[in-house]
Amino acid sequence: MKITLKVWRQKSKDAKGEFKTYQHDHVSSDMSFLEMMDVLNTQLIKKGEEPIHFDHDCREGICGMCSMYINGQPHGPLQTTTCQLHMRTFKDGETITVEPWRAQAFPVIKDLVVDRSAFDRIQQAGGYVSVNTGGVPDANVIPIPKKIADEAFDAAACIGCGACVAACKNASAMLFVSAKVSQFALLPQGHAERKERVEKMVEQMDSEGFGSCTNTRACEAECPKAISVANIARMNREYFSAMVSSYEVKVGGGE
Amino acid sequence: MKWLIDLFSSTLGRKVLMALTGLFLILFLAVHLAGNLQLLKHDGGRAFNVYAEFMSTNPLIQVISKGNFFFILLHAGVSLGLTIRNRNARGGVGYAVISGKSSIWSSRNMGILGTVILVFIVIHLKDFWAQMHWGGIETVMYDGKEYRDLSKLVAYWFHVGWYVALYCFCMIAIGFHLWHGFISAFQTLGLNHPKYNPLIHFVGKAFAIVVPALFAWIPLAMYFNI
Amino acid sequence: MKLESKSPEGPLAEKWTKHKFNLKLVNPANKRKYEIIVVGTGLAGASAAASLGELGYNVKAFCFQDSPRRAHSIAAQGGINAAKNYQNDGDSIYRLFYDTIKGGDYRAREANVHRLAEVSVNIIDQCVAQGVPFAREYGGLLANRSFGGAQVSRTFYARGQTGQQLLLGAYSALNRQIANGKVKMYNRTEMLDVVVVDGKARGIVTRDLITGKIEAHSAHAVLLCTGGYGNVFYLSTNAKGSNVTAAWRAHKKGALFANPCFTQIHPTCIPVSGDHQSKLTLMSESLRNDGRVWVPKVAVKGLKAKDARSIAEADRDYFLERKYPSFGNLVPRDVASRNGKMMCDEGRGVGATGLAVFLDFADAIKRDGRDVISAKYGNLFDMYKQITGDDPYEMPMMIFPAVHYTMGGLWVDYNLMTSVPGLYALGEANFSDHGANRLGASALMQGLADGYFVIPYTIGDYLAGIGWNDKVSTDHPVFKETIEAVNSRVQKLLSIKGKKTVDEFHRELGLTLWEYCGMSRNDAGLRIAKKKIQELRTEFWQNVDVVGSANELNMELEKAGRVADFLELGELMVDDALDRKESCGCHFREESQTTDGEALRIDNDYAYSSAWEYKGENQPEELHKEELKFENVKLTQRSYK
Structure with missing residues (x-):
């Protein structure tokens, strides 16, 4: 050729x-x-x-x-x-x-190399469950329905490549952020920090200068791991319910 | 109340404003259409005029109508702010090639469609609403009561060829705007569930076709005397 | 130099518990006075950095990728073993220990392997608590599968992306410590040397890959979690960036390198399609459950997969089924790999290059129906089709073995400390747990065991021993010298301006090793390889062409530094293979075989780990032998007939 x-x-x-x-x-x-x-x-x-x-x-x-x-x-x-x-x-x-x-x-x-450290900073803002090594319960203590586990997995499959941002006409990072928020919103392990997490991650996403979501669904169509925009809807839900019902949280990383 | 400010200054909060105002305007469209359809009655415009009189004098409707104006402006204003943010989010250099295969045209062009609709609303208000309120509109008497004869004004404009064409064009724009906007509003509000999605999608798409089509049908019918 | 494994005395099952008790502790208030450097952010590095940060130490973590989440642990597919016995099928810590030590063909330390089996259960608990979405049964409990020929179902998995999910779990724990300020993360930063002052590791020298700035970082201890060296073969299933530089630099500063010739070859990879091939893609081993491996009985030149149907059943040689009637297509990785390559060496290989064998699903599809096969392997078939353009439902797949994992690595004692005090090696970068062959689903287990559950204990012993005020500043002359040495090496690479690209050297090195020091080797071939590698290395330093400059993002320069180290490692691998005149684990030494051509291990002469000591530029390395004592298991020869 x-x-x-x-x-x-x-x-x-x-x-x-x-x-x-x-x-x-x-x-x-x-x-x-x-x-x-x-x-x-x-x-x-x-x-x-x-x-x-x-x-x-x-x-x-x-x-x-x-x-x-x-x-x-x-x-x-x-x-x-x-x-x-x-x-x-x-x-x-x-x-x-x-x-x-x-x-x-x-x-x-x-050339074609870009700096995607903004994604790392969003994860650092709250993309984790706060457990220290050791002292955790047996893995089978909390049963998680298979459907929930599967759906969490679908969200967790994100590889953080940034194609969603690149595809979006608004350079929005909603699919990436919502995938992580969804994973922990679905799994019981994530529930303790559910509200703070979504508030902090959205705040960080906005401060990095990503655009807003206009639901064109280009991200979903281009995502190499086929992450669904249903996660974005879930993050919207999580965010509104957190904002109207949580204690005010200090935004930024930390415990 | 810092949280409230935080909420509505975040991109997600601003999108919620877009969705809620959008859904309100969708309701408004439905009510507006219900009124307009009365123009198709062959009663010399009486039903329509009575309806118009009610809409412009009922105190509750007056409050809702103020709200409606506010929501239109809010919808446009917030979207302008978001659009500027979204433009900036792309960065200094844009793409040289954009395939556009991964999203539908109306989704990518809500801003343009919205601008067309906004311009239309201004023209529309100037020609009808302003005339109704402050213009020297003719009146008619039904059962001893005086009504402003809006139907005559409408009939006048709907027999002007270019006006009918413009009107229909704008209805197409509204159709495309709704094609994306209706379903999008639900997604923004977080209402995305496999059980209800088919219904939302069906109603959204049907609404986006039927409502603007009926709106456009009225001037066409009057123009062609069907 | 005397090798002290520091394996604790006492009954096997009590060694780790006893050892933990005997380790010195660092006063909690003093932990913040210590600095620890972690190089690499894969499973071992990310879990270590996070766990040490949680304990209160100040950690600096380094990765050459743009984010810690990209480390190559992410590509592991199959699963992670743990002796949970959730399936009630007779698994136990002892059984996992036994399987692992036997799988490693009795070339690993008993104490280490048993500790690995012990902590395996904690790993699963930890990962689940972090929100790792393991596969589950309908009742909501964790699912297991049997993997890699194990007789019990002890493998936990997350679809075919277990490594990804475990790494993202460790990455999230790391992120939490970064946000806490306990870990400072350096992305796109490559470690180019370790700084050893008065015999102790005191820090590292790095290059900022974007600005080119060479910098020194000091610390009380340095952890190398930098993965394996499979890329020495050029073509492997490793990521393009995977390299030996950190481990090799440490080796040249005094850390012994153990069992370098132990490399694992995976039988089911997608074959090379041409000279442009840049890496090899692994297809899950599970394919051999239903696929039948064959080549034509008589060589057919350039036989394409779409023409395979033209070969009549009688003219096909299902060689694994023929030679190993009881295990058939499910013989272990090394046996399948070796026999596949043998067919190709006989000239009966298929495909345009002749370097492939068929893996045929026609019978399975006929027997079970297309839907059943698609449910089992659909995603693998799709992946295969995407890469090769061939549809495995319509024609056989083509497969060929590829380098997959390296059991060898930096020699470490029971505390994971190398022979340089204060310098540790974790995960694939060390040699400790897999002997001469790694079992499926054990790599993830070892990486996380080292990072979450071993190093947080063992490092305290060293740190408490030296005290927090025993730290060397980066102003120390040795730091300056090391920076100088790194700088001059960079300048040297850029100044040669020869005629051959870095990749050309790398490819030649890889071919030589694959040919002579791969899954099958002999004395004469190894001697040829040694000479070739020496010549290639000499030529490299005279004729390599590295374009660009030092003070910018320069990927050619990065590659050149890594290949220069591979060229030195390659020779040591050959030396190690020359020394080990037995067939063992993953490799077949042609001089050591049974009468019917199977691998013959020689326990009387070779029951040791080889630990090589660097003796200076172009000097032969010195071999130290760590005798392996087996007090709990009886050594047996494998048989799959």
């Missing part, structure tokens, strides 16, 4: 970026998208040019590190991660535009 790639190149966070066009004549349809980029990078290095930087790690669709906006869709045309996208999805001779995730809260670090 031969393809033409239009790739966003940006030297550093503060540098001005631009698209560069590369002709790629050695593409096999069996390559993953990232392997195609590897081969291109080898060619660039051989020419003495800097390779295109992009995030990647596990290359099996679970670590959530890869993050390319391909032809107008996060992770490209299939509902999967970029590392699991293969070149047979594209046509010979096609022009493919590759951009980084675009969001105020995800500044570009270099």
Whole structure:
């Protein structure tokens, strides 16, 4: 296969970026998208040019590190991660535009690499159950109905890649945040801190500069793990009921 | 009361305002339509005029009507604020390519649709509501009581071709706005449950088609004398 | 150097309890005066950092990824073992201990393995309390399955994403301590050296991967939780970033490296599709429950999966069923892997590369129906189709073995301390619990055992011993020297400006090891490999091309540093394999086999862990042997005939 790639190149966070066009004549349809980029990078290095930087790690669709906006869709045309996208999805001779995730809260670090530490900070605001190591009850003490456990799992399957933010026209992080809130709202282990958790996490989400949800459902359609927007509705419920019934909490991390 | 301020300054709280005002305006649309449908009666506009008189004089309706204006402005104002925030959330550089495959057109264009509707509301108010209240509107007598003859004014405008076209165009905009807005309001309020979703979706979509279609039918029927 | 395992005396089941009591404690009020560095945030690192933060220590945690949640523990699929005996099928701590030590082919310390089995039950409790969504029965209690040939159902799982869910649990505990201010997290920061002053680990030197800044961090103790070195083979199921650098730097500063040649090869991976291949993807072992493994009896060049039906039943060789009638396709990983590779070496491999065997579900679909097979393996079939473009419902899958896990690692004593005081190794980075072969669903167990339930106790003993005021500041000359050394190495890599890319060197190294030091090896081959690796290393330092500069995000530079370390480790792996002239666990030494070609372990000569000591640049390493004493189990040879 031969393809033409239009790739966003940006030297550093503060540098001005631009698209560069590369002709790629050695593409096999069996390559993953990232392997195609590897081969291109080898060619660039051989020419003495800097390779295109992009995030990647596990290359099996679970670590959530890869993050390319391909032809107008996060992770490209299939509902999967970029590392699991293969070149047979594209046509010979096609022009493919590759951009980084675009969001105020995800500044570009270099080329296609963005800073997603905002997600970590949201989790630090309350995405946990406050138990210390040791001194916990036996695992079978609390029975959890299978349906509830399964639904919690569906929410917990989020890999934190940020495709939801990238897909959303408002760069909203609602799907990501609601997945964590849902997991702990569903499971009894999370109930003790249920109200504080959602208040703190929403506050942190807003302060990171993500947009608001306008229910376009693009996040759900693009999420490689098919996290449902039902989680967003659940977070809305959790948030309103918390706000009208909880004690006022100090926002920020901590116990 | 800091919590209340926190609630309504958060993006989720502001979305709730959007949803609640939106649902109120949906109710308003239904009531408004019920009134308008009386124009289709071949009674010289009497039923419609009586209804209009009631709507513009009943004290309770007057309160609701003030609320209605307030909710329209709130709906528009909050959405403007959120839209600005959402624009900024994308960051300085936007995407060069957007496929648009993952969401429907109306969901992505609620702002544009809303603006069209807002402009329409202004025109609509100027031509009818303002005339009714402060304009030199003609009157008619039914059973010895004087009524303002709004139906005649409506009949006048609904025989102006470009006005009918504009009206219908705006109803299409409202239809698209509702197509997303109705269901979206429930989602925002957290009312998403597999048991009730089919009903919400059915009613939402039916409402988005039937209500604007009936609204548009009235000028069309009058224009073409059906 | 004398190896002291510090295994406690006394009856096996009481060793850990007794040891815990004998360990010195740190006064609670003094804990905040100690600083601990944790490198790596996988299961071992995140759980250790969180637990130590909860105890009150000040922790600095480091990961090279953009978030601690990305560590490669996340990719573990199958499950985690625990001797809960929830299924009432006769499981016990002793049975888990026995299975693990036997599974490791009697090359692990009894005391360590028993402790692992003991704390396994606490791990499940801990994870459930954190909100890890394990699979459950309809009654609401936890579900178990039998995994990796175990005779009892002791594996807890969360669909095929157990590693992910456990890691996110540990990550959430870590986040809580970050929010508390007890853990300071350094993302996108790579450890490039350990600082040893007067024989004790005193800190590390790191590179900020975004700015390139080289920095020193001092602490009372350093924990390396940096995972395994499977990527030395270039192609493995590890993440692209997984590397040996932290462990290797520690090794060069005095920490012994144990059993480097013990690497586990997983039989059911998706084969290589071409030179562009960047990593291998594991398919769950459970596929062998219903799939039949075969190759054509007579070699057919380039046989494609879609043409497999053209080979008549009589012309197929179901080689596992033929050679191991009682276990058939369910022989252990190493046996399945070795036989698969053997078929390919005979030229009977299939696919365009000839490096694959078929795993055929046609009979199972005929027997059980497509729906049953789809319910069991649907997601795996979909994944396979997505990657290869072939539909396993219509044609056989193609599989080939791939490097999956490394049992070897830094030598540690019972307290998880390396031979450098104050320097610890946890999880896959150490060598301690799996012997020569790791059982399925045991890696997650070990990572979390070390982090949650071992290190919080054992580190106190060391810290109480040295006292909180025994700390070296980063102004110490040794810190300055180490920073200087790291800097000059970075500059050296950038200044070579040769002709070959880092990946080209890495790939060559990987091929050499795979060929000569993989699942099957012999003396002559290992000697060839040793020479090749030495030559490749020399060439690397003369001819590698690293573009870009030091003061920016430069992924080529990151890779170059890691590959440079792999090139040194590779030779040690070969040395270790040369020394161990027995077939054992995961590897087959061709000189040591039974008359019918099966692995032959030699307990009289090789019942030891090899611990290698670095002796300086281009000097042969010195082997120290830790004799393994088995007081509780009887050593037996495996047989699957």
